[in-house]
Amino acid sequence: MLKILLPVDGSDASNQAIKDFIQLLSCYKEMPEIHLLNVQLPLHGNVSSFIDSESIAQYHQDEGMERLTAARQFMDQAGISHQFHIIVGEPADVIVAFAKEKLFDRIVIGPRGVSAIKGLLLGSVTNKVVQFSTIPVLLVK
Amino acid sequence: MGIDSTEFWIAVLQIIAIDIVLGGDNAVVIALACRRLPKEQRNRVIFWGVFGAIAIRITLIFFALSLLAMPYLKIVGAVLLLWIGVKLLQPEPEGQGHEIAASTSLIAAIKTIIIADAVMSLDNVIAIAGAAKDSMGLVVFGLVVSVPIIVWGSKLVLRLMERFPLVIIVGAGLLGWIAGGMTVTDVITREWVNDNASYLRWVMPVCMAVTVVSIGKWMAARARIKPAAMIDLADNANK
Secondary structure (H helix, E strand, C coil), X not given: CCEEEEECCCCHHHHHHHHHHHHHHHHCCXXXXXEEXXXXXXXXXXXXXXXXXXXXXXXXXXXXXXXXXXXXXXXXXXXXXXXXXXXXXXXXXXHHHHHHHXXXXXXXXXXXXXXXXXXXXXXXXXXXXXXXXCCCEEXXX | CCCCXXXXXXHHHHHHHHHHHHHHHHHHHHHHHCCCCCHHHHHHHHHHHHHHHHHHXXXXXXXXXHXXXXXXXXXXXXXXXXXXXXXXXXXXXXXXXXXXXXXXXXXXXXXXXXXXXXHHHHHHHHHHHHHHCCCHHHHHHHHHHHHHHHHHHHHHHHHHHHHCCHHHHHHHHHHHHHHHHXXXXXXXXXXXXXXXXXXXXXXXXXXXXXXXXXXXXXXXXXXXXCHHHCCCXXXXXXX
């Protein structure tokens, strides 16, 4: 069975990409195994010297669940079974490493909702994933 | 330093940036310390936490200005700022990290917040005082700007950093820049620099900014999350 990783950040663009991908799913002969992944940026600076790591993990988990809500709803509505994951780290690095480690066959990702100029300056997560992934990436536009 | 000078407006921008980065950090700590409290208690503790953060800043700033006029203290302040800048760039440690008791009780949450407020207010005040270059007006401005950031800032600052990861690097560099400025305006260095090496007035800030960003980035890269150490926080919820 094809194993597909869908990184999700909860933005409108990301949710749209999920919706579009659900449309595409009927093209697959056999239903692929779908995993949603939300990557939480680590908190910087002083926070970790005052707050215990368990509370921080809890915070990331709550935030991650919130970001995943819409995508999970779309999946449920379409009757697609899926798993989901929340990991803390640099988004692009984590997506690429996770896909490799868990032996995914494909990463499906939408372009983030930034304008061309901002995207150029900041280097979007999508660009980095496309550049560094050793696994085929499907860009849903 | 008058309202019409570029120097003044640069200082204003610096102060706003510092307040966002350091005040936002403070706000995040307050919010996280209260997460496990019951809702009614939580709002009250957040209120007093924010109140304390602001009160400590106001108290400290008056000491800071007179203290920084004493010999050597600007240099000490500069070293502190370098440290704060480097620390700003460090992501939260992985798993084992710090062993701090989770604040599930009201008292523990208050204790966490008081300590955090005191430490982080000191950071913020030294940075504001350094950027304000002895102008009382700018110091007060810095305080006023930091208030809404601490009160409403935690979500805002987190979103901002997520959208523009550069913010944090710029913030750290800025702290280095201000530290560099402080080393050449200390009572004991100022005259010598003015007479013999006025170029140091911009060389030092640039060097210190570069130093902070490179040391901070280097340390963060060493602590970078290894793929093997990835922890799936949704593991339990999945089944």
